[in-house]
Amino acid sequence: MTNQRSAAPARLALKGDLLDFTAAPQWARVDDPAVRLRPDHWLLIEHGRIVGAQADDPGDGWAREDHAGRLILPGFVDTHVHSPQLDVIASYGAELLDWLETYTFPAEGRYADPEVARVGAGRFLDALLAHGTTSAVVYPTVHKVSADALFDAAAERGMRLITGKVLMDRHAPDGLRDDVVQAERDCLDLIARHHGRERLAYAVTVRFAPTSTPEQLAMAGALCRADASLYMQTHVAENRGEVEWVAKLFPDARSYLDVYDRVGLLHPRAVLAHGIWLDDTDRRVLARTGAHLAHCPSSNLFLGSGLFDWPGALAAGVRVSAASDVGGGTSLSTQRTLADGYKVQSLNGQRMTAWSGLHAATLGAAQALGLERELGHFGAATLADVCVWDWAVGPVAEGRMALTRDAHERAFAWMTLSDERNLVASYVAGALRYRRP
Known part of the structure; x- marks a missing residue:
C-alpha cells in the first residue's frame, strides 16, 4: 500500500x-x-x-x-475500534472476558512505552485509511501517552478522530490501572490540549463498568456534565457473562445500562458498543438520552457474544452505527463488517439491505456523532x-x-x-x- x-x-x-x-x-x-x-x-x-x-x-x-x-x-466512519488491538486481531479460542485477560491486556500494556504508542498510532491510522475509513471513534489504552500519540498522528493526517485515555481502576493487571485523582488530572490535561484542535475531539473513555469503581464512574459523569461538547465511549451488554458480572458488582442498578445512566454518562454524544443484551426499558433510555449504539457484528460473531436486534433498536428510536471493533472484530474493512451484519440479521429472521448498512457507516454514523455538517x-x-x-x-x-x-x-x-x-x-x-x- x-x-x-x-x-x-x-x-x-x-x-x-x-x-x-x-x-x-x-x-x-x-x-x-x-x-x-x-x-x-x-x-x-x-x-x-x-x-x-x-x-x-x-x-x-x-x-x-x-x-x-x-x-x-x-x-467510512468506524464508531468503535481499539488501536492497540491490531496486535491481537485473529486470536484463537476465547469469549469476551477470557479474551481480555489472555490477549488484550498484555497487548495494551506495551503502550506505556511512548515509542510503541507513537509507532502503533501511525500504523493504526494508516491501516484505517488503507481500508477506506477516514474518521473513527477509537480506544487507545489507559496510558495518557497512548492518547497523546493518537491525537498527534490524526492531526498530522487531517483526520476526524474522537478518542481519550481509557479509565480503568480495578479488575485489570498491574500497569493497566489508574486511580480516580490521577485519571481526572490526565483527562483534563488531554482535553485542554486536544479537544477542538483541528478535527480532534475528546471522549471520556470508560473501558466498561466492571473495570471502573463507582467513584471513577462518578468522576467520568462529572466530566461529561461539565462540558457538553465532550463525547463518551464505553461498552454495554456485549456478553451474557459480562452482564451477570455487572449485576453482581452493581446490585442497586436496574440494568447494565442503568449503571451508566445514574452517573450521567448517557447523553447525545455517548457511543455505546454492542448493546446486544438490552431490554425494552434500556432501549427507551437510549432513545430518551440520545446515546447511540455502535453495532459490531464481526466481533459479536467471532467472540460468540450474541445477535444484535438492529430493527428492534430502530423501532425504539435508538440510533445505530456500524463499527469494526478490531481486535475483537476480524477486519478493519467496513464491507466485511457489513457483510457480517447481514448474516447477524439473517439469523434473527431479518434482512438488512445494502442501503441500511452503508448508511450506518456514513451519514448515519455522522449524524449519531453530531458531525453531519462535516462529513x-x-x-x-x-x-x-x-x-x-x-x-x-x-x-x-x-x-x-x-x-x-x-x-x-x-x-x-x-x-x-x-x-x-x-x-x-x-x-x-x-x-x-x-x-x-
Whole structure:
C-alpha cells in the first residue's frame, strides 16, 4: 500500500459513480428515495470542501481524476475500534472476558512505552485509511501517552478522530490501572490540549463498568456534565457473562445500562458498543438520552457474544452505527463488517439491505456523532473525506457484477464481495492520504 501526505489541490474534480444518502433508508426497502446514486458524475472539491456535483466536465480549471466505472463513497466512519488491538486481531479460542485477560491486556500494556504508542498510532491510522475509513471513534489504552500519540498522528493526517485515555481502576493487571485523582488530572490535561484542535475531539473513555469503581464512574459523569461538547465511549451488554458480572458488582442498578445512566454518562454524544443484551426499558433510555449504539457484528460473531436486534433498536428510536471493533472484530474493512451484519440479521429472521448498512457507516454514523455538517455525505460545504473504489476485483466479483439488475443488487454484491483490495484512493479533506500501488 502507498500512504500519501500530499496537500489538497485548490480545485479537485473526481469522476465516478457517486453514492451517498440524503436521509435514513427504511429497513428492508431496496428502492429507497434516501439513496442518492449519480453515475458518471464529477464531484467538485475546492480547498478541501465539497462544492457540488455535475454530469458535465468541469473544465481545465480543475485538477481532474477520471474514475469512470468506479464507485465513489464518503469515507467510512468506524464508531468503535481499539488501536492497540491490531496486535491481537485473529486470536484463537476465547469469549469476551477470557479474551481480555489472555490477549488484550498484555497487548495494551506495551503502550506505556511512548515509542510503541507513537509507532502503533501511525500504523493504526494508516491501516484505517488503507481500508477506506477516514474518521473513527477509537480506544487507545489507559496510558495518557497512548492518547497523546493518537491525537498527534490524526492531526498530522487531517483526520476526524474522537478518542481519550481509557479509565480503568480495578479488575485489570498491574500497569493497566489508574486511580480516580490521577485519571481526572490526565483527562483534563488531554482535553485542554486536544479537544477542538483541528478535527480532534475528546471522549471520556470508560473501558466498561466492571473495570471502573463507582467513584471513577462518578468522576467520568462529572466530566461529561461539565462540558457538553465532550463525547463518551464505553461498552454495554456485549456478553451474557459480562452482564451477570455487572449485576453482581452493581446490585442497586436496574440494568447494565442503568449503571451508566445514574452517573450521567448517557447523553447525545455517548457511543455505546454492542448493546446486544438490552431490554425494552434500556432501549427507551437510549432513545430518551440520545446515546447511540455502535453495532459490531464481526466481533459479536467471532467472540460468540450474541445477535444484535438492529430493527428492534430502530423501532425504539435508538440510533445505530456500524463499527469494526478490531481486535475483537476480524477486519478493519467496513464491507466485511457489513457483510457480517447481514448474516447477524439473517439469523434473527431479518434482512438488512445494502442501503441500511452503508448508511450506518456514513451519514448515519455522522449524524449519531453530531458531525453531519462535516462529513458522511456529499452535501455542499462538507469536508471532502472521500474514497474511490473498484466495483469488482477478480473474476468472481466481476462475473457477479455483470449480472446485477438494479442499483441495490449492485450495491449489495459490492458490499458482500469487496474489501480493502477494491480501494483505489482515500482523500481526507480533499488531500490524498492513500493510493493503491
